[in-house]
Amino acid sequence: MFKFIAKRILQMIPILIVVTIVVFMFVHLIPGNPARIVAGPEADQATVERIEAKLGLDKPIVEQYFVYVGNLVKGDFGNSLKTNEPILEEMKTRFMPTFWLTVWSMIFAFVVGIGIGILSAMRRNSFWDYFGMFAAVVGISIPSFWLGLILMQWFSVQLGWFPTTGLDSWKGYVLPSITLGVGVAAIIARFTRSALIDVLKEDYIRTGRAKGFSEWKIMMRQALKNAMVPVVTMTGLQFGFLLGGSVVIETVFGFPGLGSWLIDAVTNRDYPVIQAEILLFSLEFLLINLAVDVIYGFLNPQIRYDD
């Protein structure tokens, strides 16, 4: 098992190298000159050229890449073109808010999603099933920025329970977490329901029933665990996506995380920031996939690691 994990971690290195090359190329292919954006809307050509030289953007692209990778190996992500501040520092301060936002919205999604999934599967074709699945369709379909603004209107403007924007206290997490979690909860609910329905047809469930276990006990002791494999896969992927920061939600709630930083970086063609963020997201995904694979083993011992 540890051999398996070590091997997987080593395999990440070439992947990350490829990521740096691809991201670097793509970022430089986007039309738009960062120096022009840094220089501002009133700048003349001479100013733009001066800034280009100052930022090292006048050098050949291959040279720029090797400078970038050279610094990266030393643990230096470079400085933001826009603010000239070190990226690593900014990334540290912005990672935690996004991380906690992800955790809270996943907890919300997991509890609500699995709850609805179980209810729907146990009372199949009942009112609760239809209601649960209707709620799930609505949850997936609602545009998140709209939901965010509506929640803000209810809970901040009308009721005054939570702040509209910012992160001055734990309250700042509530609305963005729910907004972000609703869509994921809906997906989890549907996955849980369909996986449970399949599992509930299995022989061992019938055996359980024959033994006289209650439906609840069967659900908790046997069915749910076996139905979790697809749910965990999907949850892992969603976790990865959210950990990248939600561009829309973070913008709506003025949330100081990675997502709002990324959109700002793209708008400003802040190459080093975009590169650093994508590299971080890639790493996060690789680690999450690894974690998901490890969890499979616990859920279904038939899945073995190829040491």
Place this chain on the structure above:
Amino acid sequence: MKNMRFSFLLLIVALLTVVLAACGGSSDSNSSNESKSEGKKAGKDLTIAVNQNFVTLDPQDSNNTLDNSVQKTMMEGLVAFDENMKVVPKLATDYKVNKDATEFTFTLREDVKFHDGEAFNAEAVKTNFERVSDESKGLKRYSLFSNIEKIDAVDEYTVKFTLKNSFASMINNFAHPAAIIQSPKSLSSGDDVSRKPVGTGPYVFESWDSSDIIKVKKNADYWGDAPAADTLTFKPVVENGSRTAMLQTGEADFAYPIPTEQIDALKKADIDIENSDSIVMNYLSMNVSKKPFDDPKVREAINYAINKDDLIKVVYADYAKKATSVIAEKTQFYAAQAEQPYDVEKAKALLKEAGLEDGFSTKIWATNTTNYIKAMEFIQQSLAQVNIDVKVEPMENGALADALWAVEDEKDAKVELYFGGWSPSTGEADWGIRPLFAKDSFPPNSYNISYYSNSDVDKGLEKALQTSDEEERQSIYTAVQKTIWEDQPWVPISNPDNIFGKKSNLDGIFLLPDGSLNLEKLAIN
């Protein structure tokens, strides 16, 4: 065995939950300190919600009005703009200009100290301007001061600037936010002035935190009238709906800009919404180097075919003035021009004369914000009436900038129609006209994407800079505006208002025509 594995998994989940709860808890207690100061707001702590993240607090290295607004709470210039964009004294009590507009001499206030205790004097001024006019420093506002040849501290409180060439508009450059003065000690200490500026202003820098919130506090030793607020908190909230919600909940005392769609809702919620004139010029540019826009008749026809009053209703909800020149009314040396009415029949007749009665196809570019897209669609529909088929092509800002300004040769320019905006941050005619209409301003040098050139305009612009005689300058700029107005490389459209919202207990807080915030007359009731 199976059970053991499951228990192990449960244990991990339980552990994780405990860790999360603990961290969650610690982050709560962490921030509860902050929320105490934030939650129990005394009346004198103001929160100002704005629409962009901050970039830098170094005025000489800033290129946007928002950063300037924050900087101006902490730092001041020798002269400044008043609410009509007139240049008024600030840290200087008086200034003199020689006839050729090559020497600018300022007499300084003697009762001013920087926040770090340093004295404000001629040497301090000299240090500041030597920094920004040094090309090797690579500061973004170098171009405003590149014309300075030398700076002399004549005596303790007199400083003289000598320019390389006559430049009568220079006094406006001194009133520009980029010319506000920082403590010479802070500039030489190696401290990062872009994150932590030191000036002479009514407020002192306090913090710039990881959420990008900037706080300043009252300067108890301020030389002028005591500032009204104890602290000011600037909070960037990019999303329009969220920013206006902050006004409704009272989390913000002042917010700008306010999108026109939200004005009614806010008025109902008892928020003061105010609007003021800006110097922003919105225009439809035509590339006169391209067919059929090289024909003045076609340009005139397009001008006749667009109903500007209706456009202003549709796009700006009436929060804009109709353009009456190629620069806005609050720009110095503005001169009103004869109005060209909306007249579709005349437009058709002109196109017929130009041999284009069956119309033609073209495309319009603009940035992809809601208002600009609306404006492009309005223009598209207007021109459809005269058989001109316009394809609307909204573009992302960076891509648009490349397509417009990065063109090396006139012949490679792909722009035909362009709906754009220009705000001359120096507040005077030269910067409102030269970058957009001078022959030397063809891309990539500057912003003349109409590729318009008229030697009368070029000569006038040169001449107006060589004299400090205000009347003479006015008459030159009046003639220049008339020439451009009649040549019609643009359809000048509108001057949109600055719109801001505030709590009703605030007075004397407003936006200057250049879009920057003015708090000098702030009163909290």
